[in-house]
Amino acid sequence: MPASPVKNAFSVDVEDYYQVLNFQAGIPRSEWGSLPSRVTANTIRILDLLDSHGVKGTFFCLGCVAERDPALIREIAARGHEVASHGYSHTPLTKLSPEALRTELRDSKRCLEDLSGQVVLGFRAPSFSIVSSTQHGLDLLLDEGYRYDSSVFPVRHPDYGIPGAQEVIHDLTTPSGRTITEFPMTVARVWGQKIPVSGGGYFRLLPFLVTKFGLDRVNREGRPAVFYLHPWEVDPDQPDLRKRTSRLKAFRHYTNLRHTAARLDRLLGLFRFAPLREVLRDAGRL
Ligand SMILES: [Zn+2]
Numbered sequence: 001m002p003a004s005p006v007k008n009a010f011s012v013d014v015e016d017y018y019q020v021l022n023f024q025a026g027i028p029r030s031e032w033g034s035l036p037s038r039v040t041a042n043t044i045r046i047l048d049l050l051d052s053h054g055v056k057g058t059f060f061c062l063g064c065v066a067e068r069d070p071a072l073i074r075e076i077a078a079r080g081h082e083v084a085s086h087g088y089s090h091t092p093l094t095k096l097s098p099e100a101l102r103t104e105l106r107d108s109k110r111c112l113e114d115l116s117g118q119v120v121l122g123f124r125a126p127s128f129s130i131v132s133s134t135q136h137g138l139d140l141l142l143d144e145g146y147r148y149d150s151s152v153f154p155v156r157h158p159d160y161g162i163p164g165a166q167e168v169i170h171d172l173t174t175p176s177g178r179t180i181t182e183f184p185m186t187v188a189r190v191w192g193q194k195i196p197v198s199g200g201g202y203f204r205l206l207p208f209l210v211t212k213f214g215l216d217r218v219n220r221e222g223r224p225a226v227f228y229l230h231p232w233e234v235d236p237d238q239p240d241l242r243k244r245t246s247r248l249k250a251f252r253h254y255t256n257l258r259h260t261a262a263r264l265d266r267l268l269g270l271f272r273f274a275p276l277r278e279v280l281r282d283a284g285r286l
Contacts, residue, residue, distance in 0.1 A: 004215075004216065004219035004220070004271065004272070005272065006219040006222065006223070006224055006272065007224055007272045007273070007274045007278070007279055007282065008215065008219070008224045008225045008226065008227060008271055008272060008273050008274070008279070009057075009058065009150075009183065009224060009225070009226040009227065009273065009274060009275065009276040009278075009279045010050070010055060010056075010057035010058070010227050010228075010268075010273035010274070010275070011057055011058040011059070011060060011124070011150070011226060011227065011228040011229075011275075011276060012043065012046055012057060012058075012059045012060070012228065012229055012230070012231065013060050013086050013124060013228055013229075013230050014039065014043055014059050014060065014061040014062060014065055014072075014076075014086060014230075014231060015039065015062050015065060015086065015090055015230060015231070015232075016032075016035075016037055016038060016039040016065065016231075016232065017038060017039075017232035017235065017238045017239070017241075017253075018031075018032060018035050018241065019032065019062070019090045020230070020232070020253065021092075021126075021127045021159060022245050022249035022250070022252055022253045023241060023244055023245050023249075023253075025245070026241070026244035026245045027241065027244055029089070032064075035239070036239065037068065037069070038231075038232065038235055038238055039065055039069070039072070039231050039232070040069050040071075040072045041235075042231030042232055042234055042235045043059075043072060043076070043231045044072075044075070045231075045234055045235075045261065046229065046231060046234060046264075047075070047076065047079055047081075049261065049264060049265060049268065050079075050081075050268070051079065052265075053265075053268040053269065055268055055273045055274075056080050056081050056082070056273075056274060056275050056278075057081055057082070057273060057274075057275055058081065058082040058083075058084050058122060058275040058276040058277065059076045059081050059082065059083055059084065060084045060085060060086035060122070060123070060124040060150075060228075061073055061076070061083060061084070061085065061086055061108075061112055062086045062087060062088065062089070062090055062108070063085070063087065063088035063089070063104070063107055063108035063111050063112070064088055064089055064090070066108075066111050066112055066115055067111065070115050073112060073115040073116055074115055074116070076116070077115070077116035077117060077118060081275060082118070082121075082122070082275035082276065082277050082278075083112050083115075083116035083118050083120060084112075084120055084121065084122035084123065084124065084276070085105065085108040085109055085112055085120055085122070085123045085124075085146070086108075086123075086124050086125075086126060087104050087105070087108055087123075087125065087126050088103075088104040088107050088108040089104065090126045091104070091126060092125070092126050092127045092129035093125050093126075093129040093130065093131075093134040093137045094129050094131065094133060094134055098136055098140065101137055101140055102140050102143070102144065105123070105140055105141060105144040105146070106144050108120075109144060109145065109146070120146070121146060121147040121148060121277055121286065122146065122147070122148050122149070122150060122276055122277065123141055123146050123148075123149050123150070123151065124149075124150050124151050124228075125137065125149075125151035127159060127160055128151050128152070128153040128160040128161065128185065129151065129160060130149060130151035130152050130162075131160060131161065131162055132162060135174065135175050136174075136175055138172060138174040138175070138180050139174045139175055139176045139178065141180060142174065142178055142180055146180070147180070147181065147286055148180065148181040148182070148183060148276065148277075148280055148285070148286065149172070149180055149181070149182050149183070150182070150183040150184070150185070150226060150276060151185075152165045152172070152182055152184040152185065153165075153184065153185040153196070153198075154166070154167050154184050154185070154187055154194065155185075155187060155194055155196055165184055166182075166184065167184060167186075167187055167189075167194075168184075168223055169181065169182065169183050169184075169223075169224070169280065169283055169285060170182055170184075181280060181285045181286065183226050183276055183279075183280060184226075185198040185226060185228070186198045186214075186215075186218055186225035186226050186227070187214075188213070188214035188215070188217045188218050189217070190213075190214075190217070195210065195214050197210065197211050197213075197214030197215055197218065197225065198225065198226060198227060198228055199211070199227040199228045199229050200228055200229065200230065200233070201252050203227075203229065203233075203260070203263065203267075204233060204255060204256040204257070204259075204260050204263075205252065205255050205256065208263050208266065208267075211267065212267070212270060215227075215271055219271070224279050224283075225271075226276065226279075227267070227273065229260070229264065232257075233257065233260045234257070234260050234261040234264065235257060236257040236258040238257070240254075242254060
């Protein structure tokens with residue numbers, strides 16, 4: 001039985017093991033097409049796990065993944081999950097011109113809508129790259145018909161984060177003065193310190209009890225958390241590319257891959273989860 005009645009949001013950032021920030025410098029995009037793709041099998045594994053718990057979630061999909069495997073997007077939608085956008089090429093917003101970003105938002109939305117039969121409402125920026133210098137991206141999201149963003153990480157991190165950002169679901173004011181709903185990545189407050197309990201590397205690298213304790217604490221405050229994972233994080237048999245990145249980044253990528261699926265299974269039995277659009281609708285935000 002779930003420990004708390006609060007409905008949290010479950011999400012997957014649908015990308016392949018070589019498309020991640022940790023390999024950005026070591027694996028050029030020109031190589032992507034020649035590396036064996038594992039995103040479909042890994043996503044199906046997560047879909048099966050969700051089915052076994054009767055949980056629906058939000059799949060933030062890359063346009064380039066949808067292009068390579070359209071059947072995967074159809075399968076995600078057919079199993080009752082929300083399809084949302086993770087951009088087209090997994091380029092962080094900090095490295096895109098406004099024109100290029102607009103094209104990514106438009107093309108990924110159109111392609112994912114065609115395949116899923118759903119209206120795409122949500123966006124998660126590659127590498128949480130809605131930061132202080134990319135606020136214009138929020139205006140572009142509204143221009144292109146998106147209704148919510150889930151990219152702000154209210155932490156200090158070398159690669160992302162807005163340390164002073166609000167930690168609850170809120171209206172974010174864009175540079176043009178409009179507002180968009182923001183579902184920030186979840187941090188728990190423990191003795192005044194922020195502990196990221198949103199999943200991903202934090203879920204794999206830290207003991208399971210950290211996430212459990214953090215989500216419990218957030219839910220006891222009556223607020224929903226948002227949890228996320230990547231398909232490659234449940235794949236211990238992916239090619240070993242650790243020589244293509246730094247030791248620290250290899251550590252972050254490869255640690256505990258063998259245990260993540262079992263941990264996820266455990267988490268899904270302990271907390272209530274739903275797609276982001278459902279949690280936001282319940283909160284009167286959509
Ligand atoms: Zn990503």
